[in-house]
Amino acid sequence: MGTLDYAVLGLLARESLTGYALTCRMDKPVGYVWSAKHSQIYPVLHALEGEGLVRHRVVDGRGPRATKRYSITAAGRRVLRSWVVSPLAPPEAKSELMLRVRALWVVSPEAAEVLIAQALQQHRERLNVYRREEASFAVEDTFDVTRPGFSSYATLRCGIGSEEQMLAWCNWLLGSLRKYSVASVASD
Amino acid sequence: MGTLDYAVLGLLARESLTGYALTCRMDKPVGYVWSAKHSQIYPVLHALEGEGLVRHRVVDGRGPRATKRYSITAAGRRVLRSWVVSPLAPPEAKSELMLRVRALWVVSPEAAEVLIAQALQQHRERLNVYRREEASFAVEDTFDVTRPGFSSYATLRCGIGSEEQMLAWCNWLLGSLRKYSVASVASD
DNA sequence: CCACGGTATGTAAAAATTGACATATAAGGC
DNA sequence: GCCTTATATGTCAATTTTTACATACCGTGG
Numbered sequence: 001m002g003t004l005d006y007a008v009l010g011l012l013a014r015e016s017l018t019g020y021a022l023t024c025r026m027d028k029p030v031g032y033v034w035s036a037k038h039s040q041i042y043p044v045l046h047a048l049e050g051e052g053l054v055r056h057r058v059v060d061g062r063g064p065r066a067t068k069r070y071s072i073t074a075a076g077r078r079v080l081r082s083w084v085v086s087p088l089a090p091p092e093a094k095s096e097l098m099l100r101v102r103a104l105w106v107v108s109p110e111a112a113e114v115l116i117a118q119a120l121q122q123h124r125e126r127l128n129v130y131r132r133e134e135a136s137f138a139v140e141d142t143f144d145v146t147r148p149g150f151s152s153y154a155t156l157r158c159g160i161g162s163e164e165q166m167l168a169w170c171n172w173l174l175g176s177l178r179k180y181s182v183a184s185v186a187s188d
Numbered sequence: 189m190g191t192l193d194y195a196v197l198g199l200l201a202r203e204s205l206t207g208y209a210l211t212c213r214m215d216k217p218v219g220y221v222w223s224a225k226h227s228q229i230y231p232v233l234h235a236l237e238g239e240g241l242v243r244h245r246v247v248d249g250r251g252p253r254a255t256k257r258y259s260i261t262a263a264g265r266r267v268l269r270s271w272v273v274s275p276l277a278p279p280e281a282k283s284e285l286m287l288r289v290r291a292l293w294v295v296s297p298e299a300a301e302v303l304i305a306q307a308l309q310q311h312r313e314r315l316n317v318y319r320r321e322e323a324s325f326a327v328e329d330t331f332d333v334t335r336p337g338f339s340s341y342a343t344l345r346c347g348i349g350s351e352e353q354m355l356a357w358c359n360w361l362l363g364s365l366r367k368y369s370v371a372s373v374a375s376d
Numbered sequence: 377c378c379a380c381g382g383t384a385t386g387t388a389a390a391a392a393t394t395g396a397c398a399t400a401t402a403a404g405g406c
Numbered sequence: 407g408c409c410t411t412a413t414a415t416g417t418c419a420a421t422t423t424t425t426a427c428a429t430a431c432c433g434t435g436g
Binding site for chain 3: 407408409410411412413414415416417418419420421422423424425426427428429430431432433434435436
């Protein structure tokens, strides 16, 4: 059972979905914390069904094959619950931006500014997406921890905090880079 | 050229290293932003050498095979520079904690507290590591953007901000979970 | 009426990543 | 003298992820 299997179970615990709808959610709301393509989703769904953690019913839809709506089983709910509270492994980091920043000294401060300005813009846009999302939550979702909506709200709060932090950091770095450029020009 | 290739070039741009030393750095300092095992490093080194981006000299060391010290070439420096400032793709997120939090509503608030307390502890420890690291920087590294040390310092600043943010978020969530537990007991 | 985008499900090849297997030496502590 | 740890380099299998191929229907707008 890989992490993606649990991601799928987590989505199906909220509502029954087709593989396609699952794919869409792995792109937009869930994709911000764990992404996957449809080519990964379908095999996972077949595997989960083989283990009796999900089941499907054929419904009418518009594809070349039968449209299948997947639901979580009681067994699926059990394995999801035990995964959620199982010992947490140290987070595996993959940040291409940070990797680039570690090598930022190889380019000129002016060129570096372009990269950081780009990152700043990306994080600004992401923050806007999050803020719009935040506004769409019902008040109960912001405090009733037993609601699925609260779980989404909690991750969103974390995302907003992260983006604000990234914005502040980008601005600090941009300031440092510009201070250096100004100092260089002055000493010419 | 995968991202790991650039990670290796970025390290070799600072100093010549053996595959083993490279592996150690991909664990400790660089590993916080991009991790890799030694089984990935050696093939990458061979591929980079085949493309003339790195070269090696045999030195004396204590292994079953000849110890090789790798250096970056002028061509390697060029591709590193162009990668650093190339258009930045939107960040790919992989946070198992956030994925679990999205499914947190399936367990009791008391069980949820255990998970978040665990995460809080992990981020506290990571922050301590970063703070100790921060103290070891030379003053020039904190403002001279052309120094390799500044690049390291900049990523560290981001890491510290992220961990502080995560700590605040964990505490907020823990507060919400406890508030709910108290309210439940009171209404019994 | 026709093109386009969204709905819908799959396979296959390639690339990246992890985990296990395999080996060997030197330095330092007990 | 022995045991552990750090140094040191590789391969191989398995897993995970990405990218490309393959198909087809339905509603909307021009």
